[in-house]
Amino acid sequence: MYFLSHTKKVSEDLSAAGQLTSEELKQAAEEGFKSVLNLPSPNEAGFLNDEQQQAQAAGLQYANVPLKPSCPQVGKLTPNSYRRSQIIKH
16 A cells, blocks of 8 residues: 555556655655655755655655756656666655
8 A cells, every 4th residue: 555645656666746745755665665756856846955864764765856847858767767676756
């Protein structure tokens, strides 16, 4: 069972969710997620400045890859772009 009702399983290795809280990061790790791929840029509303530290404290790998919907690279991002493990992106 997923820790958030708004978490959507995209594939066996990738799930998508909205902005996560510190508690939700811990729950994600407890449920077997290994990595967090954060797509908003640091200047976007709701961006948690210490999310990387919170994710790592929960035992999760963390990457912030800011994407703009108009960017041509968005379509090239796949679960295989990262090491094979359960990833939650938001």
